[in-house]
Amino acid sequence: MAFTGLFLISFLVVHAGLNACIFNDLPVFDENDNGDMFNRAAHFMGSSYVIRIMEIGLFAGIILHIVQGFALEAKNRSRRSVGYKVNLGNRGSKWYSRSMGLLGTLLLLFLIMHVAHFWVPSRFNGLEEVEGKNYHNLFQRMVDVFQSPLVVILYVLGCISLAYHLLHGFQSAFRTLGLQNKRYIVLVQGLGTAFSIVVPFVFALMPIAFYFKWIG
Amino acid sequence: MDHHTMSLTLQVWRQQNANARGKFVTYKVDDISPEMSFLEMFDVLNEKLVNEGSEPIAFDHDCREGICGSCSMHINGRPHGPWAATTVCQLHMRAFHDGDTIVVEPWRANAFPVVKDLVVDRSAFDRIIQAGGYISVNTGNAVDANATPIEKTHADAAFAAAACIGCGACVAACKNSSAMLFMSAKVAHLSLLPQGAPERKSRVLDMVAQMDKEGFGSCTFTEACEAVCPKEISVTNISRLNAEYLVAGLTVDK
Numbered sequence: 001m002a003f004t005g006l007f008l009i010s011f012l013v014v015h016a017g018l019n020a021c022i023f024n025d026l027p028v029f030d031e032n033d034n035g036d037m038f039n040r041a042a043h044f045m046g047s048s049y050v051i052r053i054m055e056i057g058l059f060a061g062i063i064l065h066i067v068q069g070f071a072l073e074a075k076n077r078s079r080r081s082v083g084y085k086v087n088l089g090n091r092g093s094k095w096y097s098r099s100m101g102l103l104g105t106l107l108l109l110f111l112i113m114h115v116a117h118f119w120v121p122s123r124f125n126g127l128e129e130v131e132g133k134n135y136h137n138l139f140q141r142m143v144d145v146f147q148s149p150l151v152v153i154l155y156v157l158g159c160i161s162l163a164y165h166l167l168h169g170f171q172s173a174f175r176t177l178g179l180q181n182k183r184y185i186v187l188v189q190g191l192g193t194a195f196s197i198v199v200p201f202v203f204a205l206m207p208i209a210f211y212f213k214w215i216g
Numbered sequence: 217m218d219h220h221t222m223s224l225t226l227q228v229w230r231q232q233n234a235n236a237r238g239k240f241v242t243y244k245v246d247d248i249s250p251e252m253s254f255l256e257m258f259d260v261l262n263e264k265l266v267n268e269g270s271e272p273i274a275f276d277h278d279c280r281e282g283i284c285g286s287c288s289m290h291i292n293g294r295p296h297g298p299w300a301a302t303t304v305c306q307l308h309m310r311a312f313h314d315g316d317t318i319v320v321e322p323w324r325a326n327a328f329p330v331v332k333d334l335v336v337d338r339s340a341f342d343r344i345i346q347a348g349g350y351i352s353v354n355t356g357n358a359v360d361a362n363a364t365p366i367e368k369t370h371a372d373a374a375f376a377a378a379a380c381i382g383c384g385a386c387v388a389a390c391k392n393s394s395a396m397l398f399m400s401a402k403v404a405h406l407s408l409l410p411q412g413a414p415e416r417k418s419r420v421l422d423m424v425a426q427m428d429k430e431g432f433g434s435c436t437f438t439e440a441c442e443a444v445c446p447k448e449i450s451v452t453n454i455s456r457l458n459a460e461y462l463v464a465g466l467t468v469d470k
Contacts, residue, residue, distance in 0.1 A: 076392035079394075080393045082324055086292055097438040176435075178459025178461075
């Protein structure tokens with residue numbers, strides 16, 4: 001779980017960074033960008049063989065993380081057939097640290113919707129291309145998808161699930177791999193908390209920005 | 217000091233034997249002094265039950281001074297009751313108020329089957345220790361105390377880990393019924409000391425294999441174990457165990 005988790009965390013950095021290119025359309029940066037910076041970045045990701053090979057690795061990583069996660073949750077749940085009448089609950093641990101299976105399942109449902117919204121149309125159905133250029137207008141796709149308030153709400157909920165999943169997962173992964181130095185544990189916990197807030201926040205801003213027409 | 221007595225309602229898990237179906241039975245106890253320990257309150261209740269001709273409640277206890285690790289009651293949802301860093305035998309009735317209802321359950325984990333009432337079989341812990349939680353030394357003359365130099369920080373960390381009394385509260389509190397805190401305390405204790413070095417790799421591999429065989433779950437770092445441990449064993453020991461396991465797995469000779 002820890003190895004695949006950290007691999008997926010590294011992917012989130014790339015994903016959030018690349019998608020943040022959409023914000024170049026904000027009036028404060030370049031009002032006439034209209035998503036060009038993002039479309040060029042997305043085209044680079046889609047056209048490079050190196051990235052395409054890494055994409056296979058990414059899917060393998062996600063699937064492995066999901067399979068391991070469900071197997072681990074099932075195994076651990078089977079270890080106590082008779083439960084307690086009164087549970088320890090939040091007196092001993094944080095709710096999200098006990099709910100990684102639930103949060104992960106919510107993220108899986110979100111991912112299915114998310115992949116269907118963007119990756120599948122771009123890879124298989126052939127999106128409309130940018131005028132005069134030979135690459136897909138994924139920016140326009142984002143504008144279209146995020147017109148629906150329901151979709152925006154689901155995306156924000158997905159980001160909240162991601163935030164709590166990371167809040168436990170980030171630091172837990174390092175400790176599973178044996179991190180025991182107290183100074184580094186504090187550093188990783190601080191870094192993990194910041195990461196868990198900043199990355200999902202940047203992601204959540206995207207559908208919100210399109211819906212309220214701050215960009216697009 | 218104020219000397220009052222309390223009347224309490226107890227909901228206690230009763231189970232005739234390992235195969236019987238258990239159930240909660242409600243008991244009323246009166247004239248409980250706040251100076252009594254929780255186990256003494258159970259002694260009072262059992263005396264009453266015996267006088268009435270009923271079967272007393274079976275529960276584990278031995279030293280009653282917090283060092284043997286025998287007592288194992290899950291009180292109001294928390295192993296060893298509401299006080300931090302305290303075993304049930306050291307828990308006093310002043311932790312409760314007149315009229316309280318207290319729910320008492322045995323440790324719940326498939327690896328700790330109920331023997332009777334509140335007594336569970338914790339021999340799985342013994343088998344984990346037997347798998348490698350020791351050092352093999354030939355006996356002979358006692359070695360001079362300062363013959364083996366040990367760094368102070370290592371000695372302190374090993375001593376803190378060695379404080380584990382093997383009560384099983386970590387397993388009882390863990391949502392995965394994991395025995396990692398217990399096992400990591402022993403692995404950390406011995407791997408930090410030079411005497412533990414010769415068997416360092418085989419110890420951690422064998423103990424983890426035995427833990428899996430006993431049917432304990434795995435660690436997901438919720439840290440509930442540390443929160444309830446009467447000896448305040450740190451989860452950092454689990455990180456140390458993981459590092460030991462990783463290195464041993466990659467470099468072991470056999």
